[in-house]
Each structure stands twice: as C-alpha cells, then as structure tokens.
Amino acid sequence: MIRFDGAGKRHPDGTVAVEGLDLDVPTGRTTVLVGPSGCGKTTLLRMVNRMIEPTSGRVLLDDTDVAALDPAKLRRGIGYVIQQAGLFPHRRVIDNVATVPYLLGWDRRKARARAAELLDLVGLAPETAKRYPFQLSGGQQQRVGVARALAADPPVLLMDEPFSAVDPVVRAGLQEELLRLQAELHKTVLFVTHDIEEAVRLGDQVVVLRERGRIAQLADPHTLLTAPADADVAAFLGRDRGLRGLGLRPATAVAVRPIPGAANGSGTNGGTPGGGTPGGRGLGGRARFDGWELVLDDERRPIGWIDRDATGTALQPAPGFRPEADTLRAALDAAVLSPAGIALALDADGRVTGTADREAVLAALAARTSPAGVAHVPSADRTATDEAEVNEAGANEPAANEAEKDGATGGR
Numbered sequence: 001m002i003r004f005d006g007a008g009k010r011h012p013d014g015t016v017a018v019e020g021l022d023l024d025v026p027t028g029r030t031t032v033l034v035g036p037s038g039c040g041k042t043t044l045l046r047m048v049n050r051m052i053e054p055t056s057g058r059v060l061l062d063d064t065d066v067a068a069l070d071p072a073k074l075r076r077g078i079g080y081v082i083q084q085a086g087l088f089p090h091r092r093v094i095d096n097v098a099t100v101p102y103l104l105g106w107d108r109r110k111a112r113a114r115a116a117e118l119l120d121l122v123g124l125a126p127e128t129a130k131r132y133p134f135q136l137s138g139g140q141q142q143r144v145g146v147a148r149a150l151a152a153d154p155p156v157l158l159m160d161e162p163f164s165a166v167d168p169v170v171r172a173g174l175q176e177e178l179l180r181l182q183a184e185l186h187k188t189v190l191f192v193t194h195d196i197e198e199a200v201r202l203g204d205q206v207v208v209l210r211e212r213g214r215i216a217q218l219a220d221p222h223t224l225l226t227a228p229a230d231a232d233v234a235a236f237l238g239r240d241r242g243l244r245g246l247g248l249r250p251a252t253a254v255a256v257r258p259i260p261g262a263a264n265g266s267g268t269n270g271g272t273p274g275g276g277t278p279g280g281r282g283l284g285g286r287a288r289f290d291g292w293e294l295v296l297d298d299e300r301r302p303i304g305w306i307d308r309d310a311t312g313t314a315l316q317p318a319p320g321f322r323p324e325a326d327t328l329r330a331a332l333d334a335a336v337l338s339p340a341g342i343a344l345a346l347d348a349d350g351r352v353t354g355t356a357d358r359e360a361v362l363a364a365l366a367a368r369t370s371p372a373g374v375a376h377v378p379s380a381d382r383t384a385t386d387e388a389e390v391n392e393a394g395a396n397e398p399a400a401n402e403a404e405k406d407g408a409t410g411g412r
C-alpha cells in the first residue's frame with residue numbers, strides 16, 4: 001500500500017502545490033487522481049518515486065518512508081508511465097522495454113526475452129521489437145511505455161496522464177488494454193488524469209482533488225457519479241453524469257423475455273417459420289411482436305425487423321446487447337435505436353436469447369443495482385511530451401547508468 005501521511009509540498013517561491021494530504025492507495029487496485037489543472041496531481045504522483053520530496057509529512061510504501069530508500073533502487077521497483085511514453089529515440093523498441101532489466105543486471109538475452117513477452121502482453125506484434133520509436137504510432141508508443149514500466153514486474157505503477165496525447169479512439173483502446181492487464185496483474189496503480197471519463201472507467205477508487213491537493217471526494221466510480229459530495233464535485237463530473245453512470249451498471253439487471261419457441265432449439269419463431277431467406281442467409285424463423293416481425297437466420301442471429309403495417313418486407317436494423325457483458329447504457333442504446341422499441345438480448349456468438357422492450361430497460365434503470373462492468377466515452381485532451389522528466393525519474397530510463405550497464409551509446 002502507498003500511504004500519503006500529511007504529505008505536503010511548498011515550493012521555494014512560496015507556492016503550495018499540496019497542502020498536506022492523507023490518502024491510502026490500496027495494494028493491487030487502481031486509484032485515480034483526478035482534478036483541475038494545477039491541483040497537485042503530478043506533485044503527489046512524483047512524491048511516491050521521490051522525483052519530488054515532500055516538504056511536510058511522509059509518503060510510505062508498504063509502511064516504509066520512501067525518504068529512507070535509495071531513490072534509484074526505489075524507482076527501479078516502480079513502473080512509471082508518462083504522456084507520449086518518453087521513449088529513448090535512439091534505442092530500438094525491444095531495448096527500450098528492456099531498460100530496467102538491463103539496469104538490474106540481467107543478461108541481454110534474458111532481458112530481451114522478457115521484453116518480447118511484454119510487447120506481446122501489451123498487444124504489439126513481434127516485428128515492432130526491432131523498430132525505433134519514431135517508426136511507431138502514438139498509441140503504439142504508449143503501449144511500449146506501458147511494457148517498459150512493467151518490465152521488471154514492479155508491484156507499483158505510476159501513470160501520469162499516460163493516454164492523453166493520443167486520439168480518442170486509440171485512447172479507448174489503451175484504456176481497455178490497461179483494464180485487461182490490471183485484471184491479470186493486480187498492480188498497485190496510481191493514475192493521474194484530468195479526464196473524469198477516464199477516471200471512472202479505470203479507477204477502483206477515484207480521488208477528486210481541489211486546489212492544493214485537497215480531497216473533494218474519494219469514492220468508487222458508481223458512488224461518485226450517483227452521489228457527488230457537493231455541488232462543486234457534481235459540476236466537475238458534468239451534467240451527463242447520470243447517463244455516464246449507466247455505463248458502470250451491468251445489463252444483467254434488464255429482465256429479458258424469451259422468444260416463444262426459441263429456447264428449445266426448434267427454431268426461433270413465435271410466428272411463421274420458413275418462408276424465404278432475406279439477405280441470402282438460411283432463415284431460422286420469424287417472431288411476431290406488436291406491429292413488428294423479427295427475422296432470424298438459421299443460427300438464431302438477427303437479420304432485421306419488418307414493419308407489419310408497412311407494405312413490402314423492407315428489413316430494418318435489429319440492435320442488441322449482451323446482458324452478461326454489456327452495461328445498461330448499451331441496453332438502453334439498443335432499445336432506443338430499435339425501430340420496434342425492442343432490444344435483442346444476444347449471447348456471445350450473437351444469437352438471440354430473448355428480448356427487452358424499452359419499458360424493461362427503463363425498469364432496470366430505475367432499480368437500484370451495484371456497479372459492475374464499465375463502459376466508456378473517450379475524450380481528447382492536451383498533448384505534451386517531457387522526455388526529460390522520465391529520465392529524471394531514473395526508474396525507466398536512467399541513461400547514464402544504462403550506458404554503464406549495457407554499453408548503449410549516443411542520444412543523450
């Protein structure tokens with residue numbers, strides 16, 4: 001566990017970046033620090049790896065004051081990821097990732113094998129290993145940054161706006177990847193962002209900060225969105241926080257009605273079986289609903305809705321959701337977008353298992369449920385790079401030491 005124990009930072013010019021914070025960052029979970037620019041997020045993060053020394057209070061890592069630890073050693077045990085990755089431009093990707101293992105004295109083969117393993121873990125193709133950072137996209141560079149931070153399997157990961165320099169789609173992918181990795185690795189992650197969407201998506205606990213690092217609210221994402229501590233926090237969360245909260249609630253809360261005849265595998269219809277093959281697929285059946293007919297293929301996948309009151313048999317889209325994997329937001333979306341006002345419940349293979357009309361989804365919205373999965377609305381924001389700061393951090397690219405250890409040349 002990381003513990004901020006009255007930790008404060010006053011700069012020589014008198015600026016108080018952080019006034020004195022008490023905060024526990026639990027082991028194996030993701031804690032997100034979120035708040036407006038200048039509220040002290042980065043200062044707090046850097047107190048953990050001693051890039052910034054508190055001027056009052058302490059930071060404890062597993063009950064040891066970090067001030068008592070050798071900074072270089074401390075940093076090698078803490079993964080650190082920053083905006084735009086801060087990779088060594090003159091080193092191949094594989095050697096960027098192997099930086100800390102080299103520093104720890106691993107032989108080159110073992111370090112590179114570990115690096116290759118990590119590139120795979122973060123979803124990068126093996127051929128990426130030989131490239132230089134400039135030959136990668138921004139998103140790929142961030143993945144390399146994450147791989148590098150994980151190289152020596154540190155229990156703690158500090159992430160300072162790591163995904164904010166990439167576009168929203170790439171960013172969503174990186175967030176997804178971090179969630180997947182964290183489910184597997186259970187690191188103690190301290191993550192800084194000023195994007196509330198990102199905070200509620202990634203955090204097990206979210207710390208909303210005000211100026212001088214004061215805690216406005218500390219809560220799990222669901223509680224934060226549904227019960228903001230005060231009007232300021234509510235304003236920071238934004239007007240659509242209710243809708244966003246749906247992205248934290250599982251769609252399992254929706255009461256799904258079976259389609260008559262569908263469950264026993266004898267076709268899917270509650271109406272007329274057979275009778276043509278829209279879209280060229282085998283027709284599994286048709287199910288009649290009020291004013292609408294649902295057409296399914298012979299695998300019970302939806303083909304479309306037909307308006308029974310209209311002339312002709314024009315197929316309209318039949319959106320669905322997966323109760324076991326999706327959120328209430330996805331269920332609502334499917335119900336709203338369905339021309340029949342009926343969302344289809346789908347299994348993992350896209351087969352229809354039942355239906356939920358808009359009323360059923362609204363009933364689930366009204367019911368009190370606890371949060372489970374997460375959904376995401378990405379947002380773009382600032383860009384900046386600061387390679388110098390990661391060098392300063394030592395843990396990830398202590399170039400001077402690196403040169404000693406493995407004879408790397410040039411660059412800095």
Ligand SMILES: Nc1ncnc2c1ncn2[C@@H]1O[C@H](COP(=O)(O)OP(=O)(O)OP(=O)(O)O)[C@@H](O)[C@H]1O
Pocket residue numbers: 011012013015016017018035036037038039040041042043044194
């Ligand atoms: N070296 C310094 N000297 C004086 N003031 C500083 C110094 N470094 C940071 N500050 C001030 O300390 C406060 C906290 O800075 P910090 O970088 O921790 O904020 P932040 O929440 O991470 O901001 P952002 O989201 O913009 O990165 C800011 O008001 C900043 O101007």
